[in-house]
Amino acid sequence: MTDFLEGFLDDYFAECDEHLTTIRRGLLALEGSVGRQRPDPVVTEELFRAFHSIKGIAGMVEHRESEQLSHEMESYLRAIREGDARLTTPGIEALIEGARSLEHAIAARRQGDTPPDTSRAVTLLRGLLSESTPAGTVHDTAPAGATPSAQWQCVFTPSPALVSRGVTVDLIRTRLRESGEIINASPIIAADGSVAFRFIFAGALDQATVDAWAADGMTCTALQSDDTDKPIAPSPDLVQAAPGATLSTGHYVRVDLARLDELMRMIGDLVILRVRLTDSITRVEPFVPPADRRVIQEHLIAVERQLRDLREGVMRVRLVRVGEIFRRMPFVVRDLARDTGRKVRVVLTGQDTEIDKFLVERMMDPVLHLVRNAVSHGIESLDERIAAGKPPEGTISLSASASGDIVTLEIADDGCGVDTERILARAAQVGLPVPPNPDEAVLLDLISSPGFSTRDDSDRASGRGFGMAIVRTTVQELGGTIRMTSTPGQGTRFSIDLPLTLAITDALIARVGTHTFAMPQTSVREVIEVDAAAVRAIEGGEVTPYRGGALPVVRLSRILNVPVSAMDRLHAFIVGTGAATTGLLVDRILGQREIVVRSIADPLIRVDGVSGATDLGDGRAVLILDAAAIVRRARVRGTGALPAVKEIA
Amino acid sequence: MTRVLIVDDSPTIRRMVKVSLGLLPAPTDFIEAASGLEAIERLAIGPVDLIVLDLNMPDLHGLEVLGFVRSHERYRSLPVIVLTTRGDDSSRQAALQGGASAYLTKPFTPAVLAAEVSRLLGSTASPGAAK
Numbered sequence: 001m002t003d004f005l006e007g008f009l010d011d012y013f014a015e016c017d018e019h020l021t022t023i024r025r026g027l028l029a030l031e032g033s034v035g036r037q038r039p040d041p042v043v044t045e046e047l048f049r050a051f052h053s054i055k056g057i058a059g060m061v062e063h064r065e066s067e068q069l070s071h072e073m074e075s076y077l078r079a080i081r082e083g084d085a086r087l088t089t090p091g092i093e094a095l096i097e098g099a100r101s102l103e104h105a106i107a108a109r110r111q112g113d114t115p116p117d118t119s120r121a122v123t124l125l126r127g128l129l130s131e132s133t134p135a136g137t138v139h140d141t142a143p144a145g146a147t148p149s150a151q152w153q154c155v156f157t158p159s160p161a162l163v164s165r166g167v168t169v170d171l172i173r174t175r176l177r178e179s180g181e182i183i184n185a186s187p188i189i190a191a192d193g194s195v196a197f198r199f200i201f202a203g204a205l206d207q208a209t210v211d212a213w214a215a216d217g218m219t220c221t222a223l224q225s226d227d228t229d230k231p232i233a234p235s236p237d238l239v240q241a242a243p244g245a246t247l248s249t250g251h252y253v254r255v256d257l258a259r260l261d262e263l264m265r266m267i268g269d270l271v272i273l274r275v276r277l278t279d280s281i282t283r284v285e286p287f288v289p290p291a292d293r294r295v296i297q298e299h300l301i302a303v304e305r306q307l308r309d310l311r312e313g314v315m316r317v318r319l320v321r322v323g324e325i326f327r328r329m330p331f332v333v334r335d336l337a338r339d340t341g342r343k344v345r346v347v348l349t350g351q352d353t354e355i356d357k358f359l360v361e362r363m364m365d366p367v368l369h370l371v372r373n374a375v376s377h378g379i380e381s382l383d384e385r386i387a388a389g390k391p392p393e394g395t396i397s398l399s400a401s402a403s404g405d406i407v408t409l410e411i412a413d414d415g416c417g418v419d420t421e422r423i424l425a426r427a428a429q430v431g432l433p434v435p436p437n438p439d440e441a442v443l444l445d446l447i448s449s450p451g452f453s454t455r456d457d458s459d460r461a462s463g464r465g466f467g468m469a470i471v472r473t474t475v476q477e478l479g480g481t482i483r484m485t486s487t488p489g490q491g492t493r494f495s496i497d498l499p500l501t502l503a504i505t506d507a508l509i510a511r512v513g514t515h516t517f518a519m520p521q522t523s524v525r526e527v528i529e530v531d532a533a534a535v536r537a538i539e540g541g542e543v544t545p546y547r548g549g550a551l552p553v554v555r556l557s558r559i560l561n562v563p564v565s566a567m568d569r570l571h572a573f574i575v576g577t578g579a580a581t582t583g584l585l586v587d588r589i590l591g592q593r594e595i596v597v598r599s600i601a602d603p604l605i606r607v608d609g610v611s612g613a614t615d616l617g618d619g620r621a622v623l624i625l626d627a628a629a630i631v632r633r634a635r636v637r638g639t640g641a642l643p644a645v646k647e648i649a
Numbered sequence: 650m651t652r653v654l655i656v657d658d659s660p661t662i663r664r665m666v667k668v669s670l671g672l673l674p675a676p677t678d679f680i681e682a683a684s685g686l687e688a689i690e691r692l693a694i695g696p697v698d699l700i701v702l703d704l705n706m707p708d709l710h711g712l713e714v715l716g717f718v719r720s721h722e723r724y725r726s727l728p729v730i731v732l733t734t735r736g737d738d739s740s741r742q743a744a745l746q747g748g749a750s751a752y753l754t755k756p757f758t759p760a761v762l763a764a765e766v767s768r769l770l771g772s773t774a775s776p777g778a779a780k
Contacts, residue, residue: 004668004759011661049658052705056734057661059756158690169690173708185708187689187717195693195721197686254660 005061012061014254016106019050023099024327026050031092039080039087048077054102065105065118072125073098079129094124096331151183152205154213154220157196167216169197175213179203257357260318267311268596272615274300274307275593308594315356315500322400322409323351324360329371329398336375343393344379350400355407359498362478363409366471370411370494371396373468378415378492388489390414405500406522412493418443418486426452441578444484445632448472476628479505479520479597479611483577497522507595507624508573509616510586513562516622518595518614519573519584523627526574530585532567541634544572544583553583554634556625559609575627582631597624609633651770652696654680656688656714657703657732662755666701666732669759670766685709689717692724699770701762702749704733704740712740712747719748728769732757 026047033039051074058066073095079085101121108115156172176182180203188198200223210220278300285293330346337344379385379394386392399410420443427434427446435442446452448468475482480498499505499522507518508527528546535544535553543550553572557564572583595614611626651673655666660683667679680697682688686708691697700718704711711731718724731749733740744752751765 007668008661008665011664015659015661049705049707052734053659056755057659059734060662060665062756158693160694163690163694169686170684173686185686186713187686187709189721193721193723195689197689 008061012057013110016054019054020103022046022050027096027099028330034087034089034092044077044081048074048081063109065115066102068122069098069102069118072122076125076128091128094128097121098125151223152201152220153223154199154201154218155196156218162217176201263314270307271596318356319354320357320360322353322355325364325367326351326398332371333375340376342379344375345393345395347395347397353400353402359478362474366474369471374413378413380416407498407500409496414491417488417492439579440484440486441580507593509590509593511588511590512556512560512586515562518622518624523575524573528572530570530572532570551583553585555585559630576631650678651675652678652698654691654697654700656682658683658706669762672763685714688714700729702729702731712743715747730765
């Protein structure tokens with residue numbers, strides 16, 4: 001490959017990512033139109049264009065597998081579009097197979113792996129065209145029930161002045177699409193030789209809108225009924241002008257994530273600087289006249305507020321729709337269900353929930369694993385489901401929702417639920433400590449332990465060397481938590497709470513002995529005051545009374561190896577859920593702060609239980625503790641598991 | 650300054666064309682459009698010396714853009730290089746009949762594109778085709 005082409009590979013991959021997203025969405029939509037006289041023309045066109053574009057660039061960067069695959073898929077779609085072929089079930093299967101091969105081929109090229117064998121998909125696709133029968137000459141008419149709305153002729157005359165104001169033909173087109181449907185768009189030449197665009201448009205326009213648009217070089221006139229009776233000859237490309245067919249590229253910029261990271265880092269520095277400034281001002285305050293003092297305070301507050309806005313603004317730029325994680329899942333489920341002889345449908349909700357791009361990338365594999373798990377371990381076989389009186393088709397629901405700074409992802413199935421006996425047996429077999437009456441949190445803990453797997457090689461569809469241990473580790477690394485609820489015979493649900501974004505978070509600052517540390521607020525459920533005298537030793541651990549029961553507590557002084565404090569009133573951060581609920585004892589809580597998370601990259605100083613470091617403004621590094629890891633560590637240290645709340649209560 | 654309007658919905662291809670034409674000896678200014686309508690708008694609001702035109706685009710097909718350009722007195726003799734993905738032989742015929750000054754297919758060779766642009770702009774200097 002020449003240097004010339006080498007320089008375009010990253011562009012190629014980025015553009016392919018966008019097209020592949022379109023392709024996944026399009027193929028799913030197309031699946032619903034199998035057997036129809038002519039499938040949805042907008043979707044067909046969109047797919048055709050996506051393959052066509054990939055083919056074009058793949059050819060340029062000499063990526064033969066990708067070029068060939070997209071060429072075959074483009075040809076089939078063209079035949080469908082032209083009515084020369086009918087969309088059949090084998091047809092959609094071949095397209096899906098082809099899209100998957102294409103995805104693999106691109107991924108392999110990206111990672112420098114050997115190209116996968118794409119011949120199977122190519123053969124399948126070629127077979128379609130040789131045996132396909134024309135769809136016939138009958139053209140689909142407008143969908144029944146569509147009422148014709150008022151038609152307008154809008155003429156837009158572009159000018160350098162309008163363009164400099166951002167009023168372009170792109171913007172006009174977007175506006176029209178938002179208000180109705182563009183039937184035709186064509187350039188025209190006025191008598192004076194100037195160029196304009198004429199849109200024939202169906203939709204509702206009120207006079208105020210027409211007037212407002214007039215200021216932007218657009219004149220809209222309602223077409224008389226005589227005119228509407230005249231069929232407006234649509235050009236063959238009209239399908240492309242339908243609403244929502246394509247997003248205009250004009251209003252988007254593509255930004256390297258690293259640049260946003262850099263921006264976020266700079267904002268982080270500003271946040272720290274602001275804290276330092278506040279500290280310095282507090283020190284000099286006694287020497288400042290009261291009137292000036294107030295002004296300084298006001299400015300400080302304004303700076304803080306604007307910093308927060310700035311941070312939120314940059315954060316929003318980094319947000320992408322969770323749908324990006326979910327979109328692949330129906331394909332995965334489909335394949336796996338077919339391979340294992342199950343029937344499974346996937347229900348997606350909350351795809352518009354937004355989450356940091358970085359989190360999307362990191363969460364892709366964990367969610368994939370949970371979904372695979374749900375198919376192969378959760379949903380029962382057809383016979384089992386029928387015998388249990390359940391609908392033969394299993395359901396996997398993927399949902400996302402946001403509340404405050406937390407985004408929750410849920411992966412639920414209506415299968416058999418987790419097999420407690422089997423998990424306990426396996427745990428005993430590999431020597432994991434098992435408390436009596438384990439609840440769901442304990443079970444989750446067990447299946448997330450490294451080396452735990454209840455299935456043998458023949459059933460490794462969900463495994464692929466990527467177990468629950470990695471799921472949990474990834475979630476925790478991202479500052480999130482994972483919960484499991486399971487009802488025998490009814491299904492299992494995994495809920496993952498993630499911070500909306502990394503880098504800056506709210507934390508509780510506490511002191512243990514002479515040490516100050518930070519605990520992300522997202523991991524703390526509650527803060528309670530604890531009477532030091534009420535803490536008593538039990539079964540190798542310690543407990544304190546809590547809500548009429550007993551709460552296992554862990555002294556952070558012990559974990560951090562600092563002298564045990566002699567204070568008689570302590571505080572505890574309540575972390576974890578279910579039987580894993582634990583109180584982390586600290587001496588004093590200093591307050592709640594916005595902290596900038598700096599990860600500790602050096603493997604030599606990375607410690608389980610410490611998720612990073614921050615600077616509280618005085619220039620000294622303060623450790624950020626990872627509550628989940630500390631609880632885990634404490635459990636391992638103690639003899640056997642810590643007693644659970646329930647059994648003592 | 651030569652002004653080249655690059656019309657292609659793929660940002661990667663637009664960049665490839667730009668880099669290829671960077672081989673030209675004369676300083677070149679690039680104007681980009683991602684769709685047919687946008688291309689005509691760019692043409693209408695500013696001077697353009699040559700168009701590199703993709704055929705398969707959203708909204709207006711490249712052939713329609715070409716048809717419009719040729720139907721307007723002002724642009725009748727404007728050089729238009731059609732640069733389209735290979736495999737569709739009927740479009741070569743249609744493009745040449747529609748008034749394309751040259752027809753190249755993707756994948757294209759940067760030096761060939763630069764040479765074609767040079768030729769159409771009547772540049773006497775030869776492009777840096779050595780690369």
